[in-house]
Amino acid sequence: MIKKYKLDYESPIGIIEIIGTEEAITSILFSEESKKKNLLQAETPKALIQCYKELDEYFKGCRKDFTFAYQFEGTDFQKTVWNALTKIPYGKTGSYKNIALSIENEKAVRAVGSANGKNKLSIVIPCHRIIGSTGKLTGYAGGLWRKEWLLKHERDFKRDITIFVQHNNGLRHI
Structure with missing residues (x-):
């Protein structure tokens, strides 16, 4: 049996429990705990430390892509859906x-929804970016309020990057 380690990250929207092995992250899920239980230890693997740092950068608005190693734990179909989410x-x-269209299985809309709900790598596999076809927010395992917060955070950060780029190119933002 492969040993798994845990490390908690205190985000602006609650504690996030990071679980992984020496080599890769297998789970990033919101916890209902009010404070961190799994603290940095001498034996905490580099994979978990890197994930922690990158989540911190994401929440500070300094990162939009993740580079740490992660590993899907699911069926082949679920992995296909999760890969599509990263696009x-x-x-x-x-x-x-x-997503169903992107995986060339347009009749699999419900199965895509089910796979989306089983994603254990929150934020990194961005299931929070899935909304209803009408534009309304749909279910999110971490709670709709967190989904709304994450979408706003990304929109705000994306807008800030645009303003910064315009400023550096000598363009004025009005």
Whole structure:
């Protein structure tokens, strides 16, 4: 049996429990704990430390892509859906139908929804970017209030980058 380690990250929207092995992260899920239980230890693997740092950068608005090693734990279909989720750009949204079409299985909308709900790598596999085809927010395991916060955070950060780029190119933002 492969040993798993835990490390908690205190985000602006609650404690996030990071679980992984020496080599990769296997789970990033919101906890209902009010304070961190799994603290940095001498034996905490580098994979968990890197994930922690990158989540911190994400929440500070300094990171939109993740580089740490992670490992999916699911069926082949779920892995296909989760890979498709990573193609939704930062600050943008998609729907179950968009994902079903992208995996060339347009009749699998409900199965895509089910796979989306079983994603254990929150934020990194951006299931929070999936909204209803009508534009309304749909279910999120971490709670709709967190989903709304994450989408706003990404929209705000994306806008800040645009303003910064315009400023550096000598363009004025009005």
